[in-house]
Amino acid sequence: MLIYHCWGEVPIMGSLTANLKQSSLTLYEQLANKILNDINHEKYLPGAQIPTELELQRSTGYSRSTVRHALRILVNKGVLVKIHGKGTFVQDGTSNETTRSQFFSLTNNVENLGASISTKLVDIQPTRASKEQAEFFGIEPKTPLLKLTRLRYVDKSPFCVEYIYFTEEFSSITSENLNGSLYQVLHDQFNEVPAGGHKMFDITKASTSEAFLLNVERDTSLMQITDFVYDQNDHPLHITRQVIRSDKYKYELIQ
Structure with a gap:
């Protein structure tokens, strides 16, 4: 069985001088710049916890969605790191150097475990x-x-059915070779790189078509992972839903 270890929300390391545009800033960009300025002026030191979303909402007067978007920008740029159940902290440079593209790339994850993956x-x-x-x-x-x-497939054995959703602006992707790494195609043909997002975990039952493809009985329990992925510009990139044979793949999240 493959066991993939993931260390929470692991940011790409980067400078605290994030290159946010200084003209025509949206509200969330203004707030992101303010937090960044506070960090650069050592109001929040490396490793320190910043105020919660609710505290920032109350102190700045911005809406909850604006606060959340501002924090996501800084997380995606490697300035902040979110730790589930604890809060949001200034990056201190000690996090594991696994990139977000690895966090979302099943191809890289499986190959890093020494297995052969095909699509x-x-x-x-x-x-x-x-x-x-x-x-x-x-x-x-x-x-x-x-x-x-x-x-x-892992080592020629089917283990995952994957459903990927794009907006119509990516319709030309259908002319590409999609029997390999999707992120390689997005990088090479669209100059797109996954840079953030979140995962949702669930249990589902195999449909008739999924049972046929995965060589299991209908209604077999399967692990379901849904990725909501943003690109390097913090724009929605795609949604992927994977249904996975739990006897073939185990996902372990380490905080």
Whole structure:
């Protein structure tokens, strides 16, 4: 069984002089700059915890969504690090150097464990955005999306069915070779790099098609991981939902 270890929300290391644009700043960029300025002037030292979202909301007068967006910018730039259940801290340079692209890339994760991974594109079809998907992409519900379905193999044994959702601006990706690393395609053809986001974990039951692809019985319990991924400019990049044979792959999150 493959066991992938992930160390919480691991930021890409970077300078505290984050290159946020200084003209026509949005409210969340203004707040991000203010927090960054406080860090540079040592109001918050490396390793120190910054105020909570609620405390920042009360002290600045900004909305909760604006505060959250500002913090996400600084987390994605490697200035701050979030530790689940503890809070948000100034990066002190001691975190594991695993990058966010590795955090989200199943190909890299499995290959780093010494296994051989391969991919087969199963289907490409249009779909409509659910309410949750629309909220992430910043679009209206039922807006057209592109849905890719891929089957992933480890050492030639099927272990994961993967559903990937893009907005229509990525429609040309269908002409690329999608039987390998998706992030390599995004980097080479679209100059896009995954730089942040979050994962959701759940248990699901194998549908008829998933049971056939994974060579398991229908309604077999499967691990479900959903990634909501932002690019290097903090724009929504894609949503990926993976249903995984739990007898083949174990995901361990270490804080």
